[in-house]
Amino acid sequence: MASTVKCPFCAEEVLKEAKKCKHCGEFLDEQLRVSRTAPDGTAAVLDAIVPGLGDIKQGNIGKGISSGLAIGLGYFFFIVPGIILHLRHLKQVRNNPLIQARRAAMTPAQKEGEKARQAQTQNQKVRLLLALLIILVVTIVGIVVFAILTNQVLR
Numbered sequence: 001m002a003s004t005v006k007c008p009f010c011a012e013e014v015l016k017e018a019k020k021c022k023h024c025g026e027f028l029d030e031q032l033r034v035s036r037t038a039p040d041g042t043a044a045v046l047d048a049i050v051p052g053l054g055d056i057k058q059g060n061i062g063k064g065i066s067s068g069l070a071i072g073l074g075y076f077f078f079i080v081p082g083i084i085l086h087l088r089h090l091k092q093v094r095n096n097p098l099i100q101a102r103r104a105a106m107t108p109a110q111k112e113g114e115k116a117r118q119a120q121t122q123n124q125k126v127r128l129l130l131a132l133l134i135i136l137v138v139t140i141v142g143i144v145v146f147a148i149l150t151n152q153v154l155r
């Protein structure tokens, strides 16, 4: 029969070798309790900047990755469709009869200027979308790489 001791936190009987009480969940191993429950300032700051990094640093890899991904995807699915819908809306504005009429009244030189301006804004929009996509991919890759590295350090 295995020897037991009283848990100093809930007074239930637990195995002498137990590092964690099965009744109240307290860490019985002093070192473990300090490292698992001490507030980690760096983790909190990291978590505020990149959601999930704090959890990952504290060893909750799965939780960190899922909350980071959830928030990243949240941004992606709200901002990117918003931009796409906005671009479509701008196209509709351009096809508005009033604007068409105004364009018809333009001199050829004015029309050329208008065309050049539109091409430029189109370019800027494409670049903006690309930049957003790159930021998203870099964030996700960063979180995953950080998770892998932290996981190895913790082992």
Ligand SMILES: [Zn+2]
Pocket: 007, 008, 009, 010, 011, 012, 021, 022, 023, 024, 025, 026
């Ligand atoms: Zn206990």
